[in-house]
Amino acid sequence: MKISARTSIYGVIGYPIEHSLSPMIHNAAIEALGIDAVYVAFHVKPGMLKDAVYGMKAIGVKGFNVTMPFKTEIVSYLDQLDEETAFVEAVNTVVDVDGCLVGYTTDGLGALEVLKSTVGNLAGLNIVVIGAGGAARALVYHLSKIPCDITILNRSVEKARFIVEKLRSNSNAKLSYRSLSEDDQKAVIPKAHIIVNATPVGMTTPGCPISPSLVNSSHIVFDMIYWPPETQLLKEARLRGATIVNGLPMLVYQAAYSFKLWFGIFPPLDVMFRVVEEEFSRYGER
């Protein structure tokens, strides 16, 4: 990679940011395609987000990703949101269009891609999404366009209800919601074809978001968490014979959709997957 005065700058903002895999993923694709750009990580302290965003605009950063803890707060500092992002109220990608900062989320498309590449056709399937935060909302937004059966289980049931009420009038899917209580889990999990964990339980909080005894060998269990690569939920599901998928492919797909927003072309997925898998195997050796 040769950096000159003409090189375009892209990046990711978050706090902390030093463990982000995004620079590795994007720079590998930029290099493979011979684009004159570089992607760097910006460590933005809480309380400094507004300055950071205006600074990005002032120095002509062409686009950037947004990660924890700024995905929601950044909405107030952007000029425009696309329709999906306005519903999700969480941004993971910003594009500078002639000085106008436009916010997008690619998490939903990334998660949808994981489900489609694992299952194929999602029509007619019964899908349980655990969580009602930004990632869950983004996935359900896309799933609602498919004639399937979606139940959102969330600790705060009113957040799940909000998603269902917002999407219901324009949905091809049958949408419902419940709490995460044991009774509600028992009522929906056994009927599900696919179970998606869109909570941080298993990463920042130990344990399983649902009772593992409800999981069986007919289930496909997708956990959006990629570190640890096998959460307790995935381990329990694997031991019960279920098909399991972690958050690593979602990480790559959401990155690929961000890349497409910035550069107008879909990046080579094999290159992106290779660098992430190499990095994960290095973690495993430590």
Ligand SMILES: NC(=O)c1ccc[n+]([C@@H]2O[C@H](COP(=O)([O-])OP(=O)(O)OC[C@H]3O[C@@H](n4cnc5c(N)ncnc54)[C@H](OP(=O)(O)O)[C@@H]3O)[C@@H](O)[C@H]2O)c1
């Ligand atoms: N692989 C990827 O590329 C990728 C991309 C995006 C996100 N993710 C992962 O997806 C997960 C969700 O992210 P997000 O951005 O949607 O987060 P978020 O907006 O903060 O939402 C978190 C959700 O998890 C629920 N939750 C949190 N702690 C819980 C607990 N102890 N028990 C039960 N429910 C709990 C919250 O419930 P309440 O509503 O009750 O608070 C909320 O619905 C995270 O693990 C994140 O790392 C992965």
